């Protein structure tokens with residue numbers, strides 16, 4: 734991480750590696766000086782309030798690689814078709830505290846706008862990575878009105894990124910679709926999903942959505958790779974798939 738971090742003012746501990754949890758049940762315990770409290774990993778509002786905690790937990794300890802993998806995969810595809818990243822206008826969906834924007838900027842992307850449901854995520858991005866977003870909208874993508882949709886879409890996006898935010902009670906298929914509709918035809922789409930969300934047995938709804946978009950020609954896949962998103966608290970690898978694609982036509 735490029736961000737300067739001071740020594741933590743808390744104590745942090747994880748469950749024993751011999752126990753394993755589904756991703757939406759994983760937790761840590763934290764002592765901010767008044768005793769230990771349990772935080773679910775999905776309590777992002779609480780995690781983002783503590784400077785450096787998200788990076789310590791997911792990046793230093795659990796070795797998350799997703800923002801760098803997705804930004805790198807997108808940059809590779811831009812290079813392959815001769816698109817200059819400095820002209821790209823990216824909508825970063827489920828933006829959190831700005832790690833994806835930082836990776837995109839490091840690869841020369843000119844404009845990045847964030848969307849997240851949590852004001853705490855926007856506040857953390859402004860606190861931890863000031864200036865990485867040109868704009869940051871705090872909205873629930875599952876509940877957008879027409880005016881908000883038009884305001885966001887006025888950003889004129891020709892790329893969408895969504896990293897570690899699809900499924901698991903975060904962004905459902907319909908919300909991804911709402912963001913996708915704000916991207917111009919021929920725009921780039923770079924996302925990560927847990928690998929089994931794209932398998933035949935998937936129950937998240939993403940396998941159905943993505944395969945129907947590919948089958949209808951709305952989406953053209955440029956490349957995809959399976960990689961280790963991060964370690965689980967059991968220290969087992971969590972495998973995700975990074976997909977880079979191009980939107981080829983508007984919704985029929």
Ligand SMILES: C[S@@+](CC[C@H](N)C(=O)[O-])C[C@H]1O[C@@H](n2cnc3c(N)ncnc32)[C@H](O)[C@@H]1O
Nearest residue numbers: 827828829832849850851874896897898903904
């Ligand atoms: C695991 S974090 C990923 C953050 C960032 N993309 C990264 O890779 O560091 C998932 C993010 O998705 C956001 N999110 C969850 N549901 C959402 C929704 N319906 N609309 C917009 N953002 C949502 C959460 O608030 C959280 O910041």
